[in-house]
Amino acid sequence: MSLVSAAPSEYTAPGVEEFWQPIIGDGAWAITRPISLVVVSCGLIIWFLLATTRKKAMVPSRGQMATEAVYGMVRNGIAKDLIGSKEFLRFVPLLFSLFMIILVNNFFGVIPPFSYPTFSRIGFPIALSLIVWVVFHAVGMKKHGFFGYWKSLVPSGLPKGMILPIFFLELITDLFTRPVTLALRLFGNMFAGHILIVLFITGGWYMLTSGGILVIAGGVTWIFALVMTLFEILVEFLQAYVFTLLSALYIGGALADDH
């Protein structure tokens, strides 16, 4: 915000510093804008879900219809397809919570009073992906036993010399690559998308206020900022969908009899 109001003498591109916005205090224990947005989003989700499902009607209201559509998509489109119709039901609450909290927090990135995608701070996606990581290893070990689970990582029927290298590859994938990519994908998309919008808007403002031929370029830049905002809405929905999809896939993979 200070970037826009400052008298532009030389343009400084927005960087990582824009995302550090403490409200109360400073340093590691500061209450920042994203953490307060998470609290707001939880309140909003609880209020919305309670309000739309309290009076269950045979002919659903618009709110109930929306909730049912989202729930149906997570339950049938993601959980049932990827975990399998036998065991998917106990993971639906987790997947639905993940989807709702990511979706609402991502949409905060383009809704004006909030205007900050919570998951553009790396700590938040790490927390979510840690939950998923613990869950899919835990359910896999519960089903196959501790040693059986690690053994099930290697596909059967491999020649003897190949078992050890494949096992290490699968170990790295399961323990490291999966949680890291899960967190980084959400973070990267939200961070890059938001910084792009900030760049278009502050850059456009700089060009509009410098006069001359640059005014036209500034106007075009602001039109592009609008286009990018619309594109961001698509990306934000897609990332919530992809995160839930991959979580379901990892859980389904851990539960499957053979990888």
Add this chain to the structure above:
Amino acid sequence: MTGNIAILGYGLSAIGPGIGVGLIFAAYINGVARQPEARGMLQPIAFLGMAITEALAIFGIALAFVFRG
């Protein structure tokens, strides 16, 4: 002219995942066009492939910020 070479590097490294994501959706559109009833089955696979391919670009942007000096 001042700046950071990491940003240029990220631009170059985004070419690969860009082509990859394009190929995945080309195959997905082809599949749905040939057999529209397979859409529900193909959609998770397409998005899964996109997510995995895109991870490379995401690593790239993370590293571009890590190594920007």
